[in-house]
Amino acid sequence: MKKLFTGNEAIARGVYEAGVVYASSYPGTPSTEILDNIAKYKDDILAEWANNEKVAMEAVTGASILGARTFSSAKHVGINVASDPLFAAAYSGVNGGMVIVTCDEPGQHSSQNEQDNRHYAEFAKIPMFEPASSQECKDMVVEAYELSEKYDCPVFIRMTTRVCHSKGIVECGERKEVGIKEYVKNAKKYVTVPVNSKVRRRLLEERMIELKKVAENSPLNISEIVEDSKVGIITSGMCYNYAKEVFGNEVSYLKIGFSYPLPSKTIKDFCEKFDEIYVLEENDMFLEKEVRVLGFDCKGNNFFPFMGEMTPDRIRKVVDGKNLDAIEYEKDKVVPRPPALCAGCPHRGFYYELGKRKDIIVAGDIGCYSLAWAEPYNAMDFNTAMGGAPGLAHGGSQVLKMKGDTDKRIFATIGDSTFFHTGINGMIDMAYNGSNAVLCILDNRITAMTGHQQNPGSGYTLQGKETKILEIEPIVKSCGIDHVRTINPNDLKEVNDAIDWALGIDGPVVIITRWPCVLKKLSAQDKSEFDNVFKTKNVIDQDKCIGCKKGTSVGCPAIIFDKDKKKARIDSSSCVGCDVCSQVCPVGAIVKEEK
Amino acid sequence: MTKSILLVGVGGQGTITASKLLTIGLMEAGYDIKMSEIHGMSQRGGSVSSQVRYGDKVFSPVIEVGGADIIVSFEKMEALRWLDHLKIGGKVLVAETEINPMPVLNGKAEYAKDVLEFTKKLADVTSFDAMNMAKDLGNEKCMNVILLGALVKSMGLEEINWESIIESNVKEKFVELNKKALKFGMDLVK
Numbered sequence: 093m094k095k096l097f098t099g100n101e102a103i104a105r106g107v108y109e110a111g112v113v114y115a116s117s118y119p120g121t122p123s124t125e126i127l128d129n130i131a132k133y134k135d136d137i138l139a140e141w142a143n144n145e146k147v148a149m150e151a152v153t154g155a156s157i158l159g160a161r162t163f164s165s166a167k168h169v170g171i172n173v174a175s176d177p178l179f180a181a182a183y184s185g186v187n188g189g190m191v192i193v194t195c196d197e198p199g200q201h202s203s204q205n206e207q208d209n210r211h212y213a214e215f216a217k218i219p220m221f222e223p224a225s226s227q228e229c230k231d232m233v234v235e236a237y238e239l240s241e242k243y244d245c246p247v248f249i250r251m252t253t254r255v256c257h258s259k260g261i262v263e264c265g266e267r268k269e270v271g272i273k274e275y276v277k278n279a280k281k282y283v284t285v286p287v288n289s290k291v292r293r294r295l296l297e298e299r300m301i302e303l304k305k306v307a308e309n310s311p312l313n314i315s316e317i318v319e320d321s322k323v324g325i326i327t328s329g330m331c332y333n334y335a336k337e338v339f340g341n342e343v344s345y346l347k348i349g350f351s352y353p354l355p356s357k358t359i360k361d362f363c364e365k366f367d368e369i370y371v372l373e374e375n376d377m378f379l380e381k382e383v384r385v386l387g388f389d390c391k392g393n394n395f396f397p398f399m400g401e402m403t404p405d406r407i408r409k410v411v412d413g414k415n416l417d418a419i420e421y422e423k424d425k426v427v428p429r430p431p432a433l434c435a436g437c438p439h440r441g442f443y444y445e446l447g448k449r450k451d452i453i454v455a456g457d458i459g460c461y462s463l464a465w466a467e468p469y470n471a472m473d474f475n476t477a478m479g480g481a482p483g484l485a486h487g488g489s490q491v492l493k494m495k496g497d498t499d500k501r502i503f504a505t506i507g508d509s510t511f512f513h514t515g516i517n518g519m520i521d522m523a524y525n526g527s528n529a530v531l532c533i534l535d536n537r538i539t540a541m542t543g544h545q546q547n548p549g550s551g552y553t554l555q556g557k558e559t560k561i562l563e564i565e566p567i568v569k570s571c572g573i574d575h576v577r578t579i580n581p582n583d584l585k586e587v588n589d590a591i592d593w594a595l596g597i598d599g600p601v602v603i604i605t606r607w608p609c610v611l612k613k614l615s616a617q618d619k620s621e622f623d624n625v626f627k628t629k630n631v632i633d634q635d636k637c638i639g640c641k642k643g644t645s646v647g648c649p650a651i652i653f654d655k656d657k658k659k660a661r662i663d664s665s666s667c668v669g670c671d672v673c674s675q676v677c678p679v680g681a682i683v684k685e686e687k
Numbered sequence: 688m689t690k691s692i693l694l695v696g697v698g699g700q701g702t703i704t705a706s707k708l709l710t711i712g713l714m715e716a717g718y719d720i721k722m723s724e725i726h727g728m729s730q731r732g733g734s735v736s737s738q739v740r741y742g743d744k745v746f747s748p749v750i751e752v753g754g755a756d757i758i759v760s761f762e763k764m765e766a767l768r769w770l771d772h773l774k775i776g777g778k779v780l781v782a783e784t785e786i787n788p789m790p791v792l793n794g795k796a797e798y799a800k801d802v803l804e805f806t807k808k809l810a811d812v813t814s815f816d817a818m819n820m821a822k823d824l825g826n827e828k829c830m831n832v833i834l835l836g837a838l839v840k841s842m843g844l845e846e847i848n849w850e851s852i853i854e855s856n857v858k859e860k861f862v863e864l865n866k867k868a869l870k871f872g873m874d875l876v877k
Contacts, residue, residue: 416753
């Protein structure tokens with residue numbers, strides 16, 4: 093059966109075919125659709141969103157020890173979160189096969205950094221495969237489970253954004269039922285106290301020596317030798333496709349699919365055949381380092397771009413000195429189209445007011461609301477990685493205290509899913525160490541940014557089962573925060589009152605804003621809780637509008653300022669009647685549309 | 688010989704759905720295909736693209752600068768934004784829709800009124816009011832299939848059984864509308 097799959101869909105298919113029964117992940121672009129698609133195999137696989145990547149990694153490790161084939165995927169920075177249990181799993185090994193997918197982001201389409209997670213394979217001593225197409229994604233997953241169980245180790249698969257989100261044709265196979273293995277207590281293997289892990293340490297090194305031999309003979313490393321070619325290209329993943337596009341069949345290729353341990357002898361044999369070696373890889377010198385250690389010079393990091401995506405045009409420009417012929421024109425008529433908070437986004441009103449407070453320093457976090465850093469809100473001073481806002485705000489406010497600065501106050505802003513991810517830990521630190529920070533939890537009832545995944549607060553599991561809703565307010569109180577207030581972020585007076593109330597309290601404070609994401613498919617519970625949500629529209633009375641641009645200053649994509657008429661109007665097809673603009677209008681020109 | 692189709696627009700306009708139908712059709716016709724799209728933050732009202740490449744054997748899913756045989760733009764300004772990706776001599780299909788970017792909405796920049804005329808001077812551009820045509824057919828959401836029809840005709844892909852692809856990939860209540868839209872789009876191009 094032939095299917096057109098993205099790399100992510102193909103991984104999900106491979107997980108199904110390999111007989112996996114348990115998968116757990118936390119969403120993150122570009123990895124999210126892997127678990128979303130695994131979840132569709134409801135009858136065969138239990139798929140769960142964990143509240144963070146570390147918990148997901150622990151869950152699949154536990155499931156593996158109990159005998160199941162297990163799976164977890166994460167974006168590159170998610171592997172940072174999961175790395176602690178992952179390193180331990182490399183020592184302990186597996187019972188049921190365990191495969192971990194890392195989705196790296198050369199080009200940073202949706203991430204705070206570029207990091208090359210091939211280093212994790214070397215660092216944690218875990219074998220790694222690197223697919224270049226959707227077909228390879230599916231095939232390598234199936235292969236990875238065999239390797240995992242044969243060599244008693246977790247196996248990594250490294251993808252990049254273009255592998256994850258590009259479609260290609262995949263020949264599908266059948267599911268192989270492998271069942272769940274017997275669990276036999278083996279504390280010396282699985283209890284990581286030093287006396288045991290010292291033994292495992294040696295076994296780990298011996299395993300890597302064996303795996304190196306496997307890599308040397310692996311069909312995943314493919315040599316394409318062209319007689320008389322002077323240039324040999326060593327490459328992996330999506331870069332292989334780009335190289336084929338630019339260099340065609342004039343040169344020879346060594347395509348590395350088994351990326352760790354690297355097949356040194358295979359690389360050496362290849363290098364010896366050519367006058368010139370090119371190494372094409374995205375981001376760091378992983379293959380190139382090996383080539384150089386083996387004593388060969390090459391064109392790599394010093395020649396091809398090593399930051400951003402290695403697209404075919406970038407390779408061509410380096411090699412040919414120019415791109416393909418194209419139309420040349422002035423781009424001054426093209427206005428940038430930056431992403432913006434949606435019309436009706438419940439973050440708008442809150443950040444609009446917060447951004448106006450010049451004495452508040454804002455520690456932000458990772459989500460749609462990261463957009464509040466920019467115009468027109470300018471409501472963020474710094475952020476770091478996911479779940480970092482409460483910790484940042486706590487440390488910062490300790491320094492304000494040292495300096496005796498009572499004019500300024502630090503607010504942390506974080507989403508609901510991000511709070512459950514790791515933000516909750518920072519809040520515990522705030523309570524424990526007597527912080528003066530104000531934590532604002534922006535609860536929009538869903539994990540919005542990655543495309544609406546359920547989370548511990550939303551009332552449903554990934555596979556659609558109703559589940560316990562973890563209410564944030566009682567959690568906050570039970571973690572030792574005495575001052576908590578829940579507000580409607582679309583009501584600007586309520587927002588301002590809450591900010592003033594928080595500023596008047598010495599000690600840790602939490603403000604929870606609660607209103608659903610405008611794109612959310614509302615649950616029965618949402619419909620009973622939120623009155624008349626997204627069902628009205630606003631209009632601007634053109635006779636009353638004085639063209640002061642206050643309404644457009646809320647940054648809503650539904651409000652258009654007409655330069656000729658010097659008046660604002662509302663696009664009825666995108667307005668959902670959140671009323672933020674009507675509260676800002678100084679002359680009461682924005683009113684509800686009559687039905 | 689690999690052909691490259693670049694579909695561009697603004698997040699939420701249906702470029703992904705159009706390219707999905709396109710790729711299924713190409714696969715059923717026996718071509719090798721690669722398609723690339725970027726998800727995530729850019730979807731929130733940002734500029735989006737779907738890149739489709741087909742032929743006997745396709746490697747890269749990404750279209751280079753100067754590499755697209757045709758650009759299908761769901762919005763006027765987006766056609767100009769991506770025009771450097773067009774091959775010399777390539778074609779451009781443009782929906783005469785205007786979606787204001789945030790800097791225009793808040794009065795900080797102007798949407799150049801002559802953006803389409805400017806683009807027409809630079810390349811072989813066919814434009815039409817696809818949004819209103821879709822409304823006339825019964826639902827503005829079928830604008831993407833009107834554009835798909837025009838694309839199919841422009842690339843000489845009429846032989847593929849698009850009606851059956853619509854039947855098996857579109858919700859039943861929209862099948863007839865989409866078939867009409869496809870035919871309408873095909874008739875827009877000579």
